[in-house]
Amino acid sequence: MNRRNFIIGGLATAGMLSLGGYSFIHRPEFGRLPQGERLARIQASPHYINGKFQNLVPVQVMSEDSGENRFVATAKFLFGDKSALSPKEPMLSHKTDLKKLDIKQDLVVWMGHSTFYMQLGGRRILIDPVFSSYASPVFFINKAFSGSNIYTAADMPDIDVLAISHDHWDHLDYTTVMALKDKIKNIVCPLGVGEYFEQWGFDLQILHEEDWDKEIKFAEDFSIHILPSQHFSGRFLTQNPTLWCGFAFVTPKNKVYYSGDGGYGEHFKTIGKQFGGFDLMLGENGQYNMAWHAIHLLPEETAQAAVDVRAKALLPAHGGKFALARHPWQEPYQKLTEASQGKDYQLLTPEIGEAVSIDEISLQAFGKWWEKML
Template sequence: MMRKKYKVTLILIVVGIGILFTACTTLNFPQFGKLPEQVRLERIQKSPHYIHDEFTYPVATPMLRDGESTLKIFWDNFWAEKQQTVPPQAIPSVKTNLLALNPQQDVVIWLGHSAYYIQLAGKRILIDPVLSDYAAPFSFLVKAFKGTTLYKVEDIPEIDYLLISHDHYDHLDYSTVIQLKDKIKNVIVPLGMGSHFEYWGYPAEKIHENDWFDTLKLDKNFSIHILPARHYSGRTLTHNKTLWASYALETPAHKIYFGGDSGYGSHFKQIAAQLGGFDSVMLDSGQYDPRWPLIHMTPEEAVQAAQDLNAKNMLPMHIGRFALSTHAWNEPFKRVAQASDNASLILLTPKIGQPLWLDDEFSDFPHWWENIE
């Protein structure tokens, strides 16, 4: 009997060592990036937003509601009644030739989820691009909806500014930034995230790391404001060692706000008080869930945030390409359309790849998602 127990114990130890070795080896894969250290960490520690060895939003923002855990969420999702989280057919799109665009024309083009190609004041800007057909460290996870992976690296022109809001996989895609490396002139990221880019071979002189309320003026008549968001960061089990952010892009002709991933919070009114109103705002409107109510907005909260920002136009984002929550894929579109009916703004819902010419007058867009059954 003792010999049998010894064998079982030995087998369990060997299996445990194997699992630990596999985990350690996997976490050394380059797509997981690298946490800040040394000089970069010393700068981070001076930030007023870095408290008790992690970045924090001014108001307590736990990732999950009390009583929830990642394991419990997996268990509940397994037994939950399934909604149609993935569209039953390909998402309609318009593949605009980005290489043929006149760079002097100001335009915003939604690339799906939270990714945008933007031209302002002669500058080409790319925000949170995910050109892969997945949003995860491995290609078999979090697959993109059919019809939404339009662009490849060869379709992207030389980029003056690559902006990344935070280091989650649906915003910072390793494969994309590696393939784009030679096309990127400048990388704009929140504090700490430069560690990932240097680890992936980007020259340090291209990387500009910033704290909330910093402003970059690297070109005449073009400013990039790095601003708060209510969220969290981390590519492994370690969280909040790099900062997350939203951005405002300002030229004499236009002012645009990109909210990144964010729950609803007082920072929207604070930003409007500091910078004034905005022509257009892109706001997190999907992947919400009662189990994580503080780190993503519902569509109704997003419309309220747009009003807090004194926005003329609102583009809902964090929708239309990946299913990261349990709500139906088209629910955010329906709810944001309804919530915006009585709001003092124009809701802009272009198809993926459809250009929004910023010097044109906007009217309501057709509800293209209603034709997908």
């Protein structure tokens, strides 16, 4: 091959790679940045400063004191020893038939990681559903643990409310929400996240998109509150283009708090005081690291957060499905169990798919299923 052909071949290869890269990042899964009226509404938010959303208290996503920069952390995540990060055998589970449940019963079913099916006040609620095998845009990163994906969209009844806490891949999954599209009656999400649903063809009439400390009142006996969390957002290169949040689900009978993702802060005490406590907290516990301590809870902090929000019971989230951090997969459950000793709340540890009655929490007991697995 002469030099001219070599150059032409190289340019052609570079062009194809560039085209391929352009096509990849413009897949609908990545979504688009907020625009138009939604962007104007975002810009009016007191939490949107200098072109991006900010936490109540300024924190660093990656701590400079950890001695580990983003490059080192990413290298460890991709190429480090992963032998202890996931179970060596399929996850234990107990698949509840959701379509046969009595809608009059207030209950919650953990589906792995931060996905929950909940019945509250006669409504069916689905939180941060991810039924895909990977929590990422590519097939070789963040693979679900064997046996953790026991539910599909086909197993879901009609959903009165889909609640999405933020836009990260392990909470907002394109394939899952598209498979659920015809079953979803309402969507609740923080500011900016609605842009994804608009791009993906959802009816804007069912979209309820609000800032922190806003109440979405569906009826006199049912409301959802968008609440602060200490985290970050973005599905690709742009930092914090959309808001992140926790939720309070409130009926005259029961109150449930979902923390969403986020580090420890004074907002937990504020939330506890604001709502006078909760019957149940669905609290982040897992995928932590001192390098990003400010934006994810350590197990001991999950326990303290449950105390702060005055929860009667705590059901851990953000574990049991994806290895997004370097800790052994059982560690969050072991440490949270230890940290919960002597606390006023009841720690609930159901297997994936096992129903928890919110009305009869004190009468239920769940085993340490993680001790039965390798």
